[in-house]
Amino acid sequence: MAFTLFSSKNRIINLVLNDHSVRFVELKQTDPPAAQKWCERFLPPGIITDGKITDSDSLANILEECIDEWKIQRRQVRFIVPDPLVIIRKVSVPADIQEDEMKGYLYLELGSSIHLPFEEPVFDFYPLANNGKTKNLLLFAAPEQYVMEYANLLTSLKLTPIAADISPLSLYRLYHHLGYSRDHEVLFTVQFDLTSVNLCIFEGSVPLVMRQFPLPFNIDHWDVKHDNFNEFKYTGETEELVIQFEEILNEISKLADFYRFTLTNEKRDVTKFLLNGDHPMLPAIYDEIKDRFDTPIEMISLDTDFNKKQGSVPFTLLLSLGLALKEVQ
Incomplete structure (x- = not known):
């Protein structure tokens, strides 16, 4: 499951861009694969906003510096489509549509029987149940314009985009790979x-349902240290973060209830939470989720995997590692 815009070979770097950072990982193709190289760069506010490139010149200049500093010139690259651009939707199609005809059928139906909140999407699909009359599919879609802005920018910097993925799938790929x-x-x-x-x-x-929420970020309320990896220390009013966390905890509860009562008619329930991310207060968030919900919660540990002679891979790079495993497993 990925956006099939490109073709692929090897010597690949794995790039994750979001509103506040650029990160990359390169795997050494051993068995099992090992992280060979990784780096991170802070992005000032206003360069990428809600997943969309808003200052392409500044981003190009920063990426050019990164490419030179990290010595990744003229490399093939996978990248993650920023979460705010992606939707996952369940759709039904006639059962007699063959797999090799599905892309064409979906393309024709987009905007008529299949409605998305944007035009000109890039998309992929995953087959679900088939009851003989209809087939259910999961549709993964993003606005082609914004995805191609990333691809074209990377191309202009003499990198070669070969695949685009979405963050939940990259995270799950690592989760599965580590057992x-x-x-x-x-x-x-x-x-x-x-x-x-x-x-x-x-x-x-199979990722059945996804929701994405922006968090208010005021750079003036954070002390940022720019070393090999960014370190953030909150200097604002603690109450502001408490409110943010409480809102997200409520959204977690709503989505869990939606799955249980609406999607499965109380036949299934969430069996585990998997927490990941680069928020500097992730341990406190872990404790809040653990206290709020009866469901077990887990975080991925890289203690015995990927950490070779090069040292420990920071936990902020889990998405990059999951992306790096694409087509490896």
Whole structure:
């Protein structure tokens, strides 16, 4: 499941951009694969906003510096489509549509029987149940304009985009690779970053429903240290963060209830939370979720995987690692 815009080979870097950072990981193609190189760069506010490039010149200049500093010139690159641009939607199509005809059928139906909140999407799909009359599919879509802005920018910097992915799938890929997944589980992933939160519920390896929420971010309320990796310390009013956390906890509860009561008619419930993200207060968020819900909660540990002679891979790079595993497993 990914946006199939490109073709692929090897020597690939794996790039994650969001409203406040640029991160990359390169895997050494061993068995099992090991992280060979990783770096991070802070993005000042206003360069990417809600996943959209708003200052392309500044972003190009920063990426050019990163490419030179990280020595990744003329490389192939996978990247994650920013969460605010992506939607996941369940759709039904006639059962007699063949798999090799599905893309064309969906393209023709977009805007008529299948409605999206944007025009000219790039999309992919995942087959679900088939009752003989109709087939259910999961449709993954994003505005082609904004996805191609990233691809074209990377191309202009002499990188070669070969694949675009979405963050919940990258996170789940790493989760599965490290042996955390269990049969018949319903996993609720919480990607809690500095400027946004992504919530996604998986049945097995299939992401059925996803919600994304921006977080207010005032750079004046944070002390940012720019070393090899960014360090953030909050200097504003604690009450502001408490309100933000409480709002997200309410959204987690709403989405869990939506899954239980609306999607499954009380037949299934979330069996585990998986917390990830780059928010500097992630341990406190973990404690809040653990106290609020009866459902077990887990965080991915890289203690024995990926951490080779090069040192420990920061937990902020889990998405990049999951993206790096694409087509490896």
